[in-house]
Amino acid sequence: MSIPAIRIRQVTKNYGALKALGGVDLEIAQGEFFGLLGPNGAGKTTLISSLAGIVRPDGGTLEVMGHDVVTDYRNARRNLGVVPQELVFDPFFSVRELLRIQSGYFGIRSNDDWIDEILASLDLTGKANANMRALSGGMKRRVLVAQALVHRPPVIVLDEPTAGVDVELRQGLWHFIRKLNRDGHTIVLTTHYLEEAETLCGRIAMLKGGRVVALDTTGNLLRRFAKHSLRVRLQRPETALALGGVVDEDGGWAEFAFDNYQDVEPVLARLREADAGLVEMQLGEPDLERVFVEVMNRA
Numbered sequence: 001m002s003i004p005a006i007r008i009r010q011v012t013k014n015y016g017a018l019k020a021l022g023g024v025d026l027e028i029a030q031g032e033f034f035g036l037l038g039p040n041g042a043g044k045t046t047l048i049s050s051l052a053g054i055v056r057p058d059g060g061t062l063e064v065m066g067h068d069v070v071t072d073y074r075n076a077r078r079n080l081g082v083v084p085q086e087l088v089f090d091p092f093f094s095v096r097e098l099l100r101i102q103s104g105y106f107g108i109r110s111n112d113d114w115i116d117e118i119l120a121s122l123d124l125t126g127k128a129n130a131n132m133r134a135l136s137g138g139m140k141r142r143v144l145v146a147q148a149l150v151h152r153p154p155v156i157v158l159d160e161p162t163a164g165v166d167v168e169l170r171q172g173l174w175h176f177i178r179k180l181n182r183d184g185h186t187i188v189l190t191t192h193y194l195e196e197a198e199t200l201c202g203r204i205a206m207l208k209g210g211r212v213v214a215l216d217t218t219g220n221l222l223r224r225f226a227k228h229s230l231r232v233r234l235q236r237p238e239t240a241l242a243l244g245g246v247v248d249e250d251g252g253w254a255e256f257a258f259d260n261y262q263d264v265e266p267v268l269a270r271l272r273e274a275d276a277g278l279v280e281m282q283l284g285e286p287d288l289e290r291v292f293v294e295v296m297n298r299a
Contacts, residue, residue, distance in 0.1 A: 003066040005030045005155045005186035006051065011060035013046055013210075020046040021057065022210040028203075030065075030154070033187045035201035035218070037194070037292060043210040044190045045085060048159055052082045064155055078106060081148035085159040085190075087140050089132045095119070095143055096128045099150050106151040118146045121176045138169040145173065149180075156180065157188045162196065174200065198222075198288035206295050213299035218288070225291040227257040229284035230264055235277025243270050 006028040013021040021043045028034045038044050049055040051062050053069050053076065062069045067076035090098060096115065103111040119125045122142045127135060132143065141161065148156060158177070162170045178200070181187050191197055197204060197218075204221060206214040214221060232254055234240060237247050240254030247254045256267050264283070271278055 002030055004028060004063070005032065005065060006188065007061075007063040007066075008047070008051075009061045011047070011050060011062060012058045013043075013050065013055065014058055019210050021050070023060070024207075024210070024212055026205060026212065026215070028186060028188065030186055031181070031184055032203060033181050033201050034189070035197040035204040036188060036190045036207065037197060037204060038190075038207035039296065042207040044207055045159060046210075047207075048082065048157055048188075048190070051157065052080060053077055078151065079153055079155055081151070081153035081156045083141075083144050083148045083156070083158045083161050085163065087137065087144070089140055089143065091131070091133045094129050094131055095124060095135075095146075098132060098143065099146055102147045102150045108151055111150065114152065115146075115150065118149055121179075122146055123172055138165045141165055142169070142173065145176075154184070155186045155188070159190050160192065161189070162191065162193060194288040194292055204288075206292065206299075208296055208299045211299075214291075214295045221291050221295075222286045222288065225294045227259060227290070228261070228286060229290075230256040230258060230267060231282040231284065232256075232271065232276075232278055233280040234271070235279060236275065239271065239274040239276040243267070243274065 004027045006026065008024055008026040011021050011024045024043070024047060036044055036047070046055060050057045051064065051069060053073050056070070064076040065079040067079060069076040093101065099115045099118070100111065103109070103115070119128055122145060124139070124142055124146065127139060132140065135143065145161065162173065165173065174196070177187060189197065189201060201218055203217050205212050216224070232240070233252050234254055237252060237254050240247055245254040245256045258264060258267070268278070
């Protein structure tokens with residue numbers, strides 16, 4: 001049995017009275033596309049910073065490909081590529097120079113062939129000799145991805161990689177990241193775009209208050225927590241309240257949750273009996289946003 005790509009055991013971190021991490025346990029297998037979700041302040045960035053060796057945890061252990069991030073930092077860091085949330089860059093170098101310097105941090109020389117491949121995959125070839133200051137925000141974020149990949153790490157952590165990126169750039173980035181995952185790289189993603197996590201991630205952990213409050217495959221989470229929804233616009237929306245529906249604030253729409261499609265007809269029959277005046281109807285599939293809200297409310 002192969003070692004986990006990431007193993008996290010009872011990791012704690014306090015900033016004074018603030019408990020950023022309260023005993024996190026996680027194990028991510030090699031080759032997974034794993035989602036790490038949570039509201040602002042849940043501890044996601046602290047956990048990633050601990051994994052990268054930027055933050056020293058108060059307790060517990062973290063390993064990357066079997067290497068402890070504290071006692072075997074050099075090897076742990078060599079196996080990890082991190083794309084930070086913030087747009088951090090050196091304004092005095094071109095894109096190619098920056099990637100060569102990043103290669104040097106890992107003792108890698110003559111890395112231009114791999115750099116060219118990364119630039120082409122991220123549609124940065126035309127910007128290779130441009131100064132970082134001249135790039136748009138979306139292009140700078142692509143360069144951060146290139147920096148994280150320049151030493152060919154088997155584990156890649158993406159912290160909000162598409163924040164502020166337009167749709168075209170976002171699709172190109174995900175096409176490349178999917179290819180890396182198919183090639184065997186382990187991907188860990190944090191994002192506030194929950195539809196991205198639902199589409200890309202095979203397994204998801206949700207954090208709240210520095211603790212893991214849900215951990216399962218994406219499909220299981222959708223089945224366990226999210227229900228289908230029936231939305232109806234009614235002439236007399238107040239009648240939906242007596243039937244267990246939730247009426248929108250504007251008063252025109254009502255929503256009913258259900259598990260199976262055969263449950264829809266009885267709801268519609270009761271609305272007809274109540275002379276609710278059905279005007280319009282929509283059926284909604286379970287989605288990760290509903291799961292997220294449900295899990296956070298329960299936690």
